[in-house]
Amino acid sequence: MAMCPRIELNNGISMPALGFGTFAIPSTQAAEAVRTALMTGYRLIDTAASYNNETEVGQGILRSGIAREDLFVTTKLRIADFGYDEALRAFDTSIGKLGLDYLDLYLLHWPVPTEFEQTLAAYEAAEKLLADGHVRAIGVSNFNARHLDALLARSHVVPAVNQIELNPLFSQRALRDANALHGIVTESWSPIGGEKNVSRVLQNAHIVELATKHKKTAVQIVLRWHLQQGLVVIPRSINPKHIAGNFDVFDFELSSTDMAAINALNVDERGGPDPETFDLATYNALVATRAKEVENAAPSDSGSANPVPRVHA
Numbered sequence: 001m002a003m004c005p006r007i008e009l010n011n012g013i014s015m016p017a018l019g020f021g022t023f024a025i026p027s028t029q030a031a032e033a034v035r036t037a038l039m040t041g042y043r044l045i046d047t048a049a050s051y052n053n054e055t056e057v058g059q060g061i062l063r064s065g066i067a068r069e070d071l072f073v074t075t076k077l078r079i080a081d082f083g084y085d086e087a088l089r090a091f092d093t094s095i096g097k098l099g100l101d102y103l104d105l106y107l108l109h110w111p112v113p114t115e116f117e118q119t120l121a122a123y124e125a126a127e128k129l130l131a132d133g134h135v136r137a138i139g140v141s142n143f144n145a146r147h148l149d150a151l152l153a154r155s156h157v158v159p160a161v162n163q164i165e166l167n168p169l170f171s172q173r174a175l176r177d178a179n180a181l182h183g184i185v186t187e188s189w190s191p192i193g194g195e196k197n198v199s200r201v202l203q204n205a206h207i208v209e210l211a212t213k214h215k216k217t218a219v220q221i222v223l224r225w226h227l228q229q230g231l232v233v234i235p236r237s238i239n240p241k242h243i244a245g246n247f248d249v250f251d252f253e254l255s256s257t258d259m260a261a262i263n264a265l266n267v268d269e270r271g272g273p274d275p276e277t278f279d280l281a282t283y284n285a286l287v288a289t290r291a292k293e294v295e296n297a298a299p300s301d302s303g304s305a306n307p308v309p310r311v312h313a
């Protein structure tokens with residue numbers, strides 16, 4: 001299998017262009033999924049405090065036996081922990097759960113536009129963690145252009161990465177341009193559509209046609225589309241066949257006509273929350289909804305297989 005390319009960040013370090021997402025992977029399955037991904041060749045692992053699986057992600061990393069310096073591990077600060085002291089404490093908790101002594105990339109999970117001072121204080125804490133060598137790079141997630149401008153006006157370190165929802169139905173051209181203008185790498189979450197739109201993306205006739213043409217799967221076509229635009233991409237799966245197939249994307253190329261056909265699929269439609277209105281109430285509502293979903297999905301005789309709600313925040 002060909003090597004995964006790396007993308008250079010604005011502080012001179014580099015990260016793998018393709019990584020493994022862990023949102024909503026039940027704690028009972030997370031360690032094995034991460035170990036499988038690492039044995040397949042993935043070296044970038046993306047998690048978050050709010051996914052409630054940092055401990056299991058850490059166990060998967062440990063079980064893989066792969067040297068720490070060969071890995072690139074990202075986690076994210078929950079908005080519930082925004083504020084300077086709160087953020088520093090939350091970082092210690094995350095890194096303790098992961099079983100690591102440093103992190104490669106620490107992201108603010110969402111901006112909170114209605115409490116932007118708290119967002120700024122959290123970012124200041126991330127700057128401190130960077131200065132003290134606890135993290136190799138810091139960044140943000142779900143920041144729109146105006147959130148970036150407001151952050152840049154009041155901070156010292158330009159974020160290395162902005163991780164945003166991005167897939168063929170929601171291609172975020174303007175925000176990618178804003179990121180690039182500031183030297184910020186764009187990382188795509190829900191890159192194949194996420195829970196809401198995965199079937200819509202993978203069953204799209206144009207994508208299926210390209211898959212047939214290139215003798216690849218629809219997911220592989222979509223992942224190539226991300227990679228060929230210089231995006232970092234972090235598909236998630238608990239299926240070993242999917243995990244392997246999603247990493248087997250370095251031996252073919254989409255033409256500019258193929259790329260244009262996928263670009264034309266954009267309908268500016270989000271699957272996740274809108275960063276403009278994100279706040280603690282939205283977060284708490286998501287936790288409640290997610291908890292109900294988990295309860296409904298739980299096997300009746302053995303309790304929930306996935307007892308802790310995981311949310312996008």
Ligand SMILES: NC(=O)c1ccc[n+]([C@@H]2O[C@H](COP(=O)([O-])OP(=O)(O)OC[C@H]3O[C@@H](n4cnc5c(N)ncnc54)[C@H](OP(=O)(O)O)[C@@H]3O)[C@@H](O)[C@H]2O)c1
Pocket residue numbers: 020021022023024046047109141142163164188189190191192193194195198217219234235236237238239241242243245246272312313
């Ligand atoms: N910063 C943020 O706010 C934020 C928000 C959401 C997500 N994220 C990050 O981005 C990562 C990816 O996003 P996501 O998890 O929302 O969605 P995604 O990776 O776009 O889609 C995951 C879905 O695709 C399916 N899938 C994966 N590979 C497949 C294949 N080869 N064939 C068919 N189906 C396939 C998975 O099912 P199977 O398990 O059955 O394969 C799963 O249902 C997350 O895991 C997380 O790390 C960040």
